Amino acid sequence: MHRLLKRQIKKIGCGDVECTSAQIKRLLRLVDQTYRDGDDDRLLLENTLTISSKEMQGLYQELERKSQKELAKSEERFHRLIENLQNHYFFYVHDTEGVFTDLSDSITNILGYTKEEFMQYYGDFLSDDPMNAKVYEYTQRALSSERQPPYELSIYHKDGSVRYLEITELPLLSATGEVEALEGIARDITKQYAAQEKIFHLAKHDDLTGISNRFYLDEQLQTLLASAKRHEKSFAMLFLDLDHFKQINDTLGHDVGDRLLQQVVARISPNIREEDIFARIGGDEFIIVLTNVDEAYLAVTIGKIMELMRQIWIMDDYELKVSTSMGISLYPQDGKTMIELMKNADIAMYRAKELGRDNFSFFTDELNQIVHEEMRLEQDMAQALRTHQFKLFYQPKMELATDRIIGAEALIKWDHPQMGMILPDKFIALAENTGFILRLGAWIIEEGCRAIARINRTTNTHVHLSINISTRQFQHGDLFKTIKDALDENDIDPKQFTIEITESVMMENSDEMIRRLEKIRELGVHICLDDFGTGYSSLAYLHRLPIDAIKIDKSFVDAIPKDGRKAILLDTIVAMGRTLGIAVIAEGVEEEYQRDYLIKQGCLFYQGYLFSHSVREEEYIEYLNENALLAIDKY
Numbered sequence: 001m002h003r004l005l006k007r008q009i010k011k012i013g014c015g016d017v018e019c020t021s022a023q024i025k026r027l028l029r030l031v032d033q034t035y036r037d038g039d040d041d042r043l044l045l046e047n048t049l050t051i052s053s054k055e056m057q058g059l060y061q062e063l064e065r066k067s068q069k070e071l072a073k074s075e076e077r078f079h080r081l082i083e084n085l086q087n088h089y090f091f092y093v094h095d096t097e098g099v100f101t102d103l104s105d106s107i108t109n110i111l112g113y114t115k116e117e118f119m120q121y122y123g124d125f126l127s128d129d130p131m132n133a134k135v136y137e138y139t140q141r142a143l144s145s146e147r148q149p150p151y152e153l154s155i156y157h158k159d160g161s162v163r164y165l166e167i168t169e170l171p172l173l174s175a176t177g178e179v180e181a182l183e184g185i186a187r188d189i190t191k192q193y194a195a196q197e198k199i200f201h202l203a204k205h206d207d208l209t210g211i212s213n214r215f216y217l218d219e220q221l222q223t224l225l226a227s228a229k230r231h232e233k234s235f236a237m238l239f240l241d242l243d244h245f246k247q248i249n250d251t252l253g254h255d256v257g258d259r260l261l262q263q264v265v266a267r268i269s270p271n272i273r274e275e276d277i278f279a280r281i282g283g284d285e286f287i288i289v290l291t292n293v294d295e296a297y298l299a300v301t302i303g304k305i306m307e308l309m310r311q312i313w314i315m316d317d318y319e320l321k322v323s324t325s326m327g328i329s330l331y332p333q334d335g336k337t338m339i340e341l342m343k344n345a346d347i348a349m350y351r352a353k354e355l356g357r358d359n360f361s362f363f364t365d366e367l368n369q370i371v372h373e374e375m376r377l378e379q380d381m382a383q384a385l386r387t388h389q390f391k392l393f394y395q396p397k398m399e400l401a402t403d404r405i406i407g408a409e410a411l412i413k414w415d416h417p418q419m420g421m422i423l424p425d426k427f428i429a430l431a432e433n434t435g436f437i438l439r440l441g442a443w444i445i446e447e448g449c450r451a452i453a454r455i456n457r458t459t460n461t462h463v464h465l466s467i468n469i470s471t472r473q474f475q476h477g478d479l480f481k482t483i484k485d486a487l488d489e490n491d492i493d494p495k496q497f498t499i500e501i502t503e504s505v506m507m508e509n510s511d512e513m514i515r516r517l518e519k520i521r522e523l524g525v526h527i528c529l530d531d532f533g534t535g536y537s538s539l540a541y542l543h544r545l546p547i548d549a550i551k552i553d554k555s556f557v558d559a560i561p562k563d564g565r566k567a568i569l570l571d572t573i574v575a576m577g578r579t580l581g582i583a584v585i586a587e588g589v590e591e592e593y594q595r596d597y598l599i600k601q602g603c604l605f606y607q608g609y610l611f612s613h614s615v616r617e618e619e620y621i622e623y624l625n626e627n628a629l630l631a632i633d634k635y
Ligand code: C2E
Pocket: 395, 410, 411, 412, 423, 424, 425, 428, 444, 467, 468, 469, 470, 530, 531, 587, 588, 589, 590, 607, 608, 609, 610, 614
């Protein structure tokens, strides 16, 4: 009997009573059986539970193992992504005033700056590429909640290289819907940009020679025209056509023809400036645009190109002689549009061919004459120097208070056998462009020193003489040695010798120029800054320069009012010269009232037509004998 049934029967006090009733016996058996069945069921259930809980545990463990692996995997992917992004993106937030409030560390990977550097000096890092002109505008648009596509900008990396970024900006809104800040994503697109640039370059350049193609020439000319119009500048268009090129192609083959064209480009390119344009527009047709020209530069460059083209071309076993015909049109006088200028340069080129090829022609006749004349002067110069056609003239410099001569400025003229007396305006710039100024300038120094010695001897005075030094001479020539040798050879006191330089000498490499000036000055030679006030150096800069005198430009003297009012600029220069202990000379004094004004202002010296033009040596000596101030230390 089931132990539970046994206990229950005992509990109701039946003990081991003999149950006789068959029915009760049957009932007990049934109850006993039910108890046993219940036990079996429970056992079964417990077993099932144990098994399934075990199973579940296993499952769970496996699941945990699996998901950890998955998690690690995706975490790794995420890390890699971030790392990748770090080299291509950075993020930032700035407030409505443009002040950065947040910036991702990846800025250092992309642009080299620390976060702090970038947040503080961002504005200084933008390059001056025109593409940056609208950055402010784009940001303002984003701040006014306007949707816009990403834009591009160019910025300096800390190492100095230029990088390109694509910027996507979104406004951050407050709960009430107002723009609070701006969130930006910057993507480094430098590589894509470089690739794009390369494609652009290929599209714009001639395959054979690498210079601009016709399509790009159009674009360059449009830009140039716009800027020339705005700044009222002129430029020249040179239309070149090789003479008899077809013959070369036909007889020697296209390969030789192609290589000739390449050599043409190689010869001309180094002889034009960076800012000039060089394009091939057809088989053997080239266009050169010389930007910002004056007549002297034009004459020299045209002459140089014609000469370069004339020289023998060596190709394998061939020695070719090829010449060129060139037509020139000028902006703005020969045309205001690209088409007009090209058409007129082309017409001029045909005229050059008619002249017998190997020739050039301007569209305008008048210019033909001027430039041909300049070329002639250029060719005549060397001979002129050998045959003593250059002469120094002397313009006296006066002490204002006493009107006595303190010295003179030597001014050069050219006594040309056919063309008569030529003024320096006509040939100095030309000589500067060809480099002839170096030889001519040396002669001027030597002749100046010889003149001082002669004048000393014949007048018994020891006044000074100043000579003009051109900037090119100062930059390239061995000025110190030329001056020292000339002084020594003529045995003259360096104090009697002054050089006049203009402020443009200081334009580039001014430390080096100051050193050179100091070295010359140590000889005892005086240095005078010519045309003062027209150049670049500010008054504040003046005290740094090793100079003894400044010459106030004629334009300031011209500006002295007749009616007794003040000439403020001139007054300032005079006063400042006095403060710095630098002598001040006024040049171009033509009228009595100008002299009076200068005296009143305390200016000490002048030169000008009021007393005399520049005169020959004999005449200058006569002046000196009449009223020279004898001391040379005075100035
Ligand atoms: P610059 O050095 O400023 O010379 C002064 C010019 O003004 C001279 O012209 C002179 O004749 C002129 N001038 C003097 N007083 C007056 C006046 O009262 N009124 C007017 N209207 N003009 C006056 P020039 O001789 O024709 O020389 C012109 C320029 O040529 C010089 O300007 C100088 O830059 C250059 N130059 C002259 N001689 C030489 C030289 O030997 N070497 C170099 N490198 N340049 C020289």
